[in-house]
Amino acid sequence: MIEYLKPEILIYAKITKDFINQGISSAIEEFNIENTNTITVIKIPLEEIEYVTGLIIDLPFYSLKNWNKPKIQLQIITQNRPDSLSRLIHSLNASYYFGDDNITLTINMDRGADPVTIEFCSKFLWNHGSKNVRHRVIQGGLLPAVVESYYPNDYNDYGILLEDDVEVSPFYYLWVKYTILKYRYGPAKYQRLFGISLYGQRQMELHMVGRRPYDPESIFHGTKFPSRSPYLSQVPCSWGAVYFPEIWKEFHEYLIRRLDDESNYHSQEIIVPNSRSSFKWKKSWKKYFIELIYLRGYVMLYPNYKNFTSFSTNHAEIGIHIHLIKDKPEPVTIFGVPLMKDFTLYDELPNNHLTDFTELPVTNLWGNLTTFNDLINRGINLHNNISQCPPHYKEENDQLNFSTQDIFCVDEEKKRNTTTQDYINFEKQHRESLTESDQRASTTSVI
Structure with a gap:
């Protein structure tokens, strides 16, 4: 019958509990192997079908046709919190994956990993794809631990970054699958979307005066936007998010050049106006990513459910960036959100489905409503202050090339002179610090 109908998409329930239906499922899978280039086969475990019905109804044909195209990497960053890591792994294993069985999970342990963590990583089971374990021999810290954990194989390869004090909802993968298929594999492409957050923001951290409570519902009140609409924000999420391949590769390129300039040349001073990240976040990967986001007008999609219900939560355990402060609330009471x-998932979305991308609210680094044109123009203004070359785009719909060459366009002569002058200044300071006898000895040894 399948050969007679010649479908382009075949959706079926995968049943493993009785022999008759299991035989039917096996026959369909065999047919899929023989026709893999012509038919998109979507196999959903029977007990999970109720969760994907709304998604299948909403997504256009083109998105469904690409059901199997996106590949997901789970990248977990850990060191010496085995109980936290165990909680995260348990939540991942308890989630629904809707027949996807090629999800790679990688544990990234820093040098300081304790024996319990190392043993746990070697023994836990992952049944939804391959499992990899990495261990650094030189302490990297969070910046390289996060940034180097994920590098895409191609533009269908997505990275979900999870620190070990995060926990996920059983439905986190459905949110990821739905949003990626909707906004990445539909008829239109939205090139400034750099990722999908699993976490609903309840604090805005980039105000110069410090952290401030944030509630999207109050921001949307009195506007055309529904109170429960997902929204676009320039703030990158570090507490559970999927990052997109083109922009993450661009970020790698940006970070290499940016850190090289900071260490050697000091030819560019890139400061995001009125952003706390440029002044207080000295060692955070997000500081540099926010620079790129601001320069390009990039955005991330955030969920917006009642009471900040989310697909990930942060238990805000003590670490590099989280500290207990006397007479202050515990961090988890500030950052923790309820898991779905x-x-x-569908019930609170406007009209029970994801809004078209062009109808989503757009917010800036401080959580205020804005437009793409405003974000892009602000980025261009900063770009023109730091680079001798114009940006490779002028308007929202111009094609991006995801290269940072236009950003790091400086006077090479000035760069060389800066390096030479830095060396001269270093020599001068060094000699001034020596005693008179040391200077004579130094001069003699040079001769």
Whole structure:
């Protein structure tokens, strides 16, 4: 019958509990192997079909046709919190994956990993794809640990970055699958979307005066936007998010050049106006990513459910960037959000489905409503202050090339002179610090 109908998409329930239906499923899978280039086969475990019905109804044909194209990497960053890591792994294993069985999970342990963590990483089971374990021999810290954990194989390769004090909802993967298929594999491409957050923001951290509570519902009140609409934000999420390949590769390129300039040349001073990240976040990978985001007008999609219900939460355990402060609330009371345990993913979305991208609210680094044109123009203004070359685009719909060459366009002569002058200044300071006898000895040894 399948050969007679010649479908382009075949959706079926994968049943493993009785022999008759298992035989039917096996026959369909065999047919899929023989026709892999012509038919998109979507196999959903029977017990999970109820969760994907709304998604299948909403997504256009073109998105469904690409159901199997996106590949997901789970990148977990850990060191010496085995209990936290165990909680995260348990939540990942308890989640629904809707028949996807090629999800790579990689543990990235820093040098300081303790024996319990190392043993746990070697023994836990992952049944939804391959499992990899990495261990640094030189302490990297969070910046390289996060940034180097994920590098895409191609432009269908996505990275979900999870620190070990994060926990996920059983429905996190459905949110990822739905949003990626909707906004990446539909008829239109939205090139400034750099990722999908699993976490609903309840604090805005980039105000110069410090952290401020944030509630998107109050921002949307009195506007055309529904109170529960997902929204676009320039703030990158580090507490559970999927990052997109083109822009993450661009970020790698940006970071290499940016750190090289900071260490050697000091030819560019890149400061995001009025952003706390440029002045207080000295060792954070997000500081540099925010620079790139601001320069390019990039955005991330955030969920916006009642009471900040999210697909990930942060237990805000003590670490490099989180500290207990006397007479201050515990961090988890500030950053923790409820996980979606009951299935309400579609119920609170406007009209029970994801809004078209062009209708989503757009917010800036401080959580204020804005437009793409405003974000792009602000980025161009900063770009023109730091680079001798114009940006490779002028307007929202211009094609991006995801290269940072236009940003790091400086006077090479000035760069060389800066390096020479830095060396001269170093020599001068060094000699001034020596005693008179040391100077004579130094001069003699040079001769």
